[in-house]
Amino acid sequence: MTPPRISFEFFPPKTLEASFRLWDTVHALSPLDPRFVSVTYGAGGTTRELTREAVGTLQKATGLNVAAHLTCVDATREETLAIADQFAEAGVTEIVALRGDPPKGSGGFTPHPDGFANSCELISALAETGKFTIRVGAYPEKHPEAADHAADIDWLKRKIDAGATEAVTQFFFEAETFLRFRDACADAGITAPIIPGVLPVENWKGARKFAMSCGTHIPAWVDNAFDKAIRDNRHDLLATALATELCSKLIEGGVEDLHFYTLNRPDLTRDVCHALGVTPKVTLRDVA
Template sequence: MTDPQPVYSFELFPPKTPEGFAKLKGQVERLAALGPRYFSVTYGAGGSTRAGTFETVDWLRSRQIDTAPHLACIGSTRAEVRELLRRYRDQGIQRLVALRGDLPSGMGTGAAGEFRYANELVSFIRAEHGDHFAIEVAAYPEFHPQAPNPNRDLDNFVRKVDAGADAAITQYFYNADAYFGFVDACRERGVTVPIVPGIMPITNYAQLARFSDACGAEIPRWIRRRLEGFGDDLGSLRAFGHDVVLALCRRLLEGGAPGLHFYTMNQSSPTQRLWRELGLTDPGKIANSQ
């Protein structure tokens, strides 16, 4: 189910409050007007946002919006995953983002469930549903923070592809060379699936630094120092951040990236501006509407 056309997509996370969900609806309406291929919806550690994920997915589907729920296997049994797959298939969902996921803090490894790694989840989905779902998996151009080295991380990625993944979405990054180097290494290993760059708009330095420290995504020193220098000047910080991410997207697309996956953080404006200045239109979305 590999797609030869560029794929542009948006990621959402489930709001925690009714007020947050009401706000999200407005953001989605504005983002959906841009014509992305699909929206993905995250799934918290150990299923911690399960109810919110379902509510968000249900609302998106009620709006006839193509949706790719995240499915994290850590902390889940095969029976639980089987039920989730049945639920999503009955909703007409045809795309999933299959992840290992993390245990909630405070839970020991004994609560990890019946799956240890994402490749086991991908194999299970294929065994249960054949080619019904297009399966996206995660990739780490700067390698996973829990991997002992880049080669081991690449081995893990290859196993996910060999298990039946159709494509990959990367962790966000700000060094295009890291992405292109990772893609080259994958091609040398015989991996041919599309590897779509994950794009994180820069709107809040403290939040970005916290996320990056937790997930191992590098903020290049020159970018970090400039962001630090803006202090409380939020307007200048966002203008600089926009220029950095816009230049990154342009280089990725010019270098042959098979699309872009925007981590919207449930905010429409930063992604809308990038989308419009890049002149993006999803050809698959247009073809499907004709």
């Protein structure tokens, strides 16, 4: 089995302790030579400044190819594009363009009166600058706000047509979920690469809650397996085995790239990558 190309997602730290954890995560995973690493935005744009600072620091200090998340939430067009310009000035040439989650308790996404109405408008504006490679999100299972799965695929095609060159999916638990989605996208005329997003489960309770909130189907066998593993104190062993098996099936199905949601905790992700034959290649620049 040929080792896959990999990428990682981090989130910006809100405390000093979290800053150390992020740096430890970057230090542990960067030797695996990721294609890119991305840094998220919080719901409602709550970590906008933290994201900008984290992206700038990683870009300057590590030599990694850093992709910044950028959303439409609670900002004017001018403010959003100004942030994009700041990313470009920091040497960041890759953006993950998303509509973004609305602020908690808001009842749903409402465009800013002077902002982008949706992700397609944001993508189009970023593409017009000519400064960025643009990635977007994709849903292998129905988005909670979508009318049906066909609407998700149609919306993804609109995002690609607006200027995105690649998509990264929400996480899922069974390889067939992604493979069916990939094939349906191809049938719809989508030719851009679609990268499966993989979540090595650090905490089943948290992952289960997250899955339910974003419409990810939880197979009964996965739920039962984690319940038993937690009782037997074998949670991490199961999580590593399931993530490795999932990735192996994806690779057998023709997948060449995998994107890992690390949650700023590197151990399980690193173990899965090693099991897939992804071995250390580089070390962080200018780090003793």
